[in-house]
Amino acid sequence: MSQHLTALYDTRVAEGLLRPDPAQREVIHLLEQVRERLEAPERTGFLARFRKAEPMGKQGLYLWGGVGRGKSMLMDLFFQHAHVSGKRRVHFHAFMQEVQSALHEARKTGVDDAIKPVAEAIAKDLKLLCFDEMQITDIADAMIVGRLFERLFEAGVVVVTTSNRHPKDLYKDGLNRQLFLPFIALLEERLEVHELSAETDYRQDRLAGEKVWFSPADASAKSSIDLIWRDLTGGREEELVLEVKGREVVIPRFWAGQARASFDALCGKALGPADYLALVGAAKVLVLEDIPVMSPAKANEAKRFVTLIDALYEGYVRLVASAAAEPEELYVEGAGSFEFERTASRLREMQSADWGAA
Numbered sequence: 001m002s003q004h005l006t007a008l009y010d011t012r013v014a015e016g017l018l019r020p021d022p023a024q025r026e027v028i029h030l031l032e033q034v035r036e037r038l039e040a041p042e043r044t045g046f047l048a049r050f051r052k053a054e055p056m057g058k059q060g061l062y063l064w065g066g067v068g069r070g071k072s073m074l075m076d077l078f079f080q081h082a083h084v085s086g087k088r089r090v091h092f093h094a095f096m097q098e099v100q101s102a103l104h105e106a107r108k109t110g111v112d113d114a115i116k117p118v119a120e121a122i123a124k125d126l127k128l129l130c131f132d133e134m135q136i137t138d139i140a141d142a143m144i145v146g147r148l149f150e151r152l153f154e155a156g157v158v159v160v161t162t163s164n165r166h167p168k169d170l171y172k173d174g175l176n177r178q179l180f181l182p183f184i185a186l187l188e189e190r191l192e193v194h195e196l197s198a199e200t201d202y203r204q205d206r207l208a209g210e211k212v213w214f215s216p217a218d219a220s221a222k223s224s225i226d227l228i229w230r231d232l233t234g235g236r237e238e239e240l241v242l243e244v245k246g247r248e249v250v251i252p253r254f255w256a257g258q259a260r261a262s263f264d265a266l267c268g269k270a271l272g273p274a275d276y277l278a279l280v281g282a283a284k285v286l287v288l289e290d291i292p293v294m295s296p297a298k299a300n301e302a303k304r305f306v307t308l309i310d311a312l313y314e315g316y317v318r319l320v321a322s323a324a325a326e327p328e329e330l331y332v333e334g335a336g337s338f339e340f341e342r343t344a345s346r347l348r349e350m351q352s353a354d355w356g357a358a
Helices: 005-014 022-039 071-080 092-108 115-123 145-154 181-190 202-207 219-233 263-267 273-282 296-314 340-350
Strands: 060-064 087-091 128-132 158-163 192-195 238-244 247-255 258-262 285-291 318-323
Touching: 005 022, 005 071, 022 060, 022 071, 022 158, 022 192, 060 071, 071 087, 071 128, 071 158, 087 092, 092 115, 092 128, 092 238, 115 145, 145 158, 145 181, 219 247, 219 258, 219 285, 219 318, 238 273, 247 263, 247 273, 258 263, 263 285, 263 296, 273 296, 296 340, 318 340
Parallel strands: 060 158, 060 192, 087 128, 128 158, 258 285, 285 318
Antiparallel strands: 238 247, 247 258
């Protein structure tokens, strides 16, 4: 018999890996119920034919709440100890990109309903699907998720997802939102909707009082950032590909709302506001490494950096960075250097212990 998730959680608390939190423990109990249903043996054989079918109950869990409360950590604990074949954990944004790409390929075959074969391919041999950070910001996604999830539920796939929003607030004020409302009703019907009402923002708490700006960007800075990254992600990471207006923006290292990339990867390429807004939509912490001192010849890179910092600032994304110099010294001469003073001021503000806690 598998060890109960509650016991696993309590062990991590006892070892000092987690802080005791009644709200998190309540979620663990709900996840244990999902796991028990998943791992229950299927009824087979002659007598099973004559049993009255059980009514369809909830088919998973929709866990929502503020950033940094531990939603992803709890889901990961559940996922790691769900002993079922055919399980998958994926960031919701990445999943929807896969779906859009698969739909594009399916439409090339001339099928009347492209969602049907795509959903069937996803559901094949799949029993558990865990999503991190469900959010709908794109009209294309909003128009297909309802029918897609309906087919996944019909195929018996159990869904566990985290989100910063209650289902009723998904795609809020979005274009043609009335067409999206049936999906909200479907989520509330098929998933247990639960708010993780923990008072502590553990992600902010980890960074509170910590140094988050490392200059110069030397071996010592990298070592310090590696420690922060390991603490934030638990040593787990994956590549995240953001599709923006038909282009791909690759975040090489990502886990549970935390992104890590070099200055060159984000500002050395022809990226713009839409790309940085997509990043803000996926990440609540950005570790940005190797910010250089920029000469007048690097005016384009400086402009992109300004745009990136504006997006992070407006989106309350926590920044951990290594740089060749202090903010005020990064770009002192060249086109836009006067305007860069505001960026330097924002970078200073973003280093404060309580910044982004709003």
